[in-house]
Amino acid sequence: GLLDAGPGIIWVQMGTVGVEWTTRLAGIAADHGAVFIDAPVSGSEGPARAGQLVILASGPAQVRDVLAPVFGVLGRDTVWLGPAGNGTKTKLVLNNWLADLAEMTAETLSFARRLGLDPAAVVDLLQSNPLGAPYAVQKARVMLAGDFSPAFALKHALKDAELAAQAAQASGATLTLTSALLPRWRDTAASGHGDDDVAAVYLTA
Template sequence: MFGALGRATLWLGPAGDGTKAKLVLNSWLVSLVEATAETLSFAGHLGLDPTSIVELLRSTPLGSPYAVHKATTMLAGNFTPAFALKHALKDAELAVQAAHSSGTRLALTEALLPRWRQTALLHAGNDLSAVYITA
């Protein structure tokens, strides 16, 4: 059954480890989206064409397919939700809480939360890539 629902089935351990893995991966995802938004914004502020940066990312190992896809949608202003900002923000906050509970910190995730919360005031239902608007 799991094979029909997803690309791969991976045993992570006892009950609850799947939820932990989801928090870990979503923490990575929000950091990647934030880095992508900041990169495009930074390029524009330096007078570079952000589209050329996306092409550089696409042609090098630096650009993951997900980051390149999100960069393309950011530049197009297409924030049709694939993963709504409000849900990504919730998961990022839960990841920070879980990190604190386990005795560690997610400094990058903590740093992006204030701006993501602000962005979510107007764009909660949009895709998480809407953070580009305020980058």
């Protein structure tokens, strides 16, 4: 009912709902004369609590100043990415990168272990050179510690990876790595680890 308040109302959509639903919501906004802002966020629970999220905003430039105080409370930085919809597309690209890094990390640790190596020593080595992406190193240490308290729950990472795969298919892109990890991630989530951190994919690697 909020959209019935009259033309010019600003609707800020900050969830990760995928390209198809973002397009639908933008259409609903247009039908009601509302200004639609697509602004999902990058960051997990810790940055959210600390107001340190990065807001991936997209939509008409004329409302940026109006929204600046709101976004300033929620995040440490707001990146404007062009027309509404680009925020969601960027979020899917970033979370696809996250999913592939998490899977690569789990497989690397499992590979090292099965070769008889100390996975922790491999992580130390990766951290000491450019190969060790900070996110991957941090997740590797979580995996080895076996503490899967959710910073980013597997069920949410899986949802985002599936949305990325759908967007890729619709656009003609090929996400070979993501398509390969999805079946095992679904099985891992269904086996009782959906609410655990995405690092739980190590358990089935």
